[in-house]
Amino acid sequence: xxxxxxxxxxxxxxxxxxxxxxxxxxxxxxxxxxxxxxxxxxxxxxxxxxxxxxxxxxxxxxxxxxxxxxxxxxxxxxxxxxxxxxxxxxxxxxxxx
Amino acid sequence: xxxxxxxxxxxxxxxxxxxxxxxxxxxxxxxxxxxxxxxxxxxxxxxxxxxxxxxxxxxxxxxxxxxxxxxxxxxxxxxxxxxxxxxxxxxxxxxxxxxxxxxxxxxxxxxxxxxxxxxxxxxxxxxxxxxxxxxxxxxxxxxxxxxxxxxxxxxxxxxxxxxxxxxxxxxxxxxxxxxxxxxxxx
Numbered sequence: 001x002x003x004x005x006x007x008x009x010x011x012x013x014x015x016x017x018x019x020x021x022x023x024x025x026x027x028x029x030x031x032x033x034x035x036x037x038x039x040x041x042x043x044x045x046x047x048x049x050x051x052x053x054x055x056x057x058x059x060x061x062x063x064x065x066x067x068x069x070x071x072x073x074x075x076x077x078x079x080x081x082x083x084x085x086x087x088x089x090x091x092x093x094x095x096x097x
Numbered sequence: 098x099x100x101x102x103x104x105x106x107x108x109x110x111x112x113x114x115x116x117x118x119x120x121x122x123x124x125x126x127x128x129x130x131x132x133x134x135x136x137x138x139x140x141x142x143x144x145x146x147x148x149x150x151x152x153x154x155x156x157x158x159x160x161x162x163x164x165x166x167x168x169x170x171x172x173x174x175x176x177x178x179x180x181x182x183x184x185x186x187x188x189x190x191x192x193x194x195x196x197x198x199x200x201x202x203x204x205x206x207x208x209x210x211x212x213x214x215x216x217x218x219x220x221x222x223x224x225x226x227x228x229x230x231x232x233x234x235x236x237x238x239x240x241x242x243x244x245x246x247x248x249x250x251x252x253x254x255x256x257x258x259x260x261x262x263x264x265x266x267x268x269x270x271x272x273x274x275x276x277x278x279x280x281x282x283x
Contacts, residue, residue, distance in 0.1 A: 001102070001107070001110050001150075001151065002218065003214060003215075004110060004111070004114065005110075005114075005147065005151065006214035007114075007211070007214060008114040008117060008118060008147070009210075010207060010210035010211050010214060011118050011121075011207065012117060012118065012121050012140070013206070013210065014203045014206050014207045014210070015118070015121045015122060015124075015125055015203075016121075016125075017199075017202065017203060017206055018125065018199045018200070018202075018203040019124070019125035021191075021195065021198065021199035021202065021203075022125070022191050022195060022196055022199045023125065023191070024191060025130060025181075027130050027172065027175065027176060027181065028125075028130055028133050030172075031124070031133060031134065031137050031172060032125065034137070034164075034168065035121060035124065035137060035140065038140070038141060038144055038164070041144070041148075041156075041160075042144055042147060042148075045147075045148050045151050045153045045156060046151060048151075048152075048153065048227070049151055049152060049227060050218060050220035050221065050222065051220070051221050051222065052221060052222050052227075053227065053230075053239045053240060053242075053243060054243055054247075054248075056153050056155070056156050056239075056240050057240060057243050057244050057248055059153070059156050060156070060159070060240070060244065061248075061251060061255060063159060063160075063163050063164065064255050064258065064259065065258065066164070066168065067163060067167065067168060067259075067262075068258050068259055068261075068262035069262075070168045070171055070172070071171070071262045071263065071265075071266040072262050072265045072266050072269065074171060074172070074175045074266075075265065075266040075267075075269035075270040076269055077175060077179075078175060078178070078179070078269070078270055079269050079270065081179050082272075087179065087181065
């Protein structure tokens with residue numbers, strides 16, 4: 001089932017990329033990033049069937065990084081909302097100059 | 098890979114994969130953040146089922162507990178905290194130009210990744226090795242062994258990462274006190 005799992009993983013990753021590019025709600029963009037991480041995890045697990053269990057250990061680390069990223073990212077979103085009263089990325093473009 | 102897989106296994110594998118993809122498509126097209134989060138949870142459950150079918154039972158359980166449980170609850174909590182539950186009509190999706198660019202990039206990436214998955218894979222362990230290992234030692238031992246031997250340093254560094262994330266989240270999320278505001282004004 002390696003080829004099928006990799007196909008599902010590729011489709012999910014692409015859906016995540018398209019979501020990041022087309023949505024403006026910061027929280028949904030953030031959830032799209034989580035979807036991309038999940039797609040990569042699926043690839044890792046699929047490859048662990050043919051290359052040994054190290055892939056599953058990597059999934060473990062990816063999940064830890066995702067948890068840390070969710071905590072910090074959502075704190076940033078809350079701080080942004082407190083300043084601008086919005087999470088629409090169109091209104092949060094100060095760095096663009 | 099096993100030479101002959103039961104039809105039941107193959108059928109279920111496709112069912113969960115297709116459920117994951119459909120839920121992901123619904124997730125990026127929903128307007129309401131809460132509905133989107135619910136569809137993302139569905140995707141994660143389907144992925145957990147796929148993990149379990151690919152001899153990664155422990156990862157499947159962790160997927161449900163940590164991803165579908167903890168991380169998505171944090172997301173829903175923030176949606177609730179910021180009162181974003183209503184589907185907002187404030188031009189959430191980007192314009193036509195952005196959508197075309199996104200579609201082009203999506204198709205290009207899909208073609209690239211798909212071409213990569215067609216590459217010849219030389220298995221380094223015999224087929225069914227993982228399943229036999231799990232049969233002998235249980236589900237957790239094959240993951241725990243490398244985690245605490247070969248990858249011990251990475252495991253320890255992870256704890257520092259989590260500490261930094263906790264401190265960062267607290268610092269970013271707290272309110273500024275009046276004393277600090279006065280100090281800045283001076």
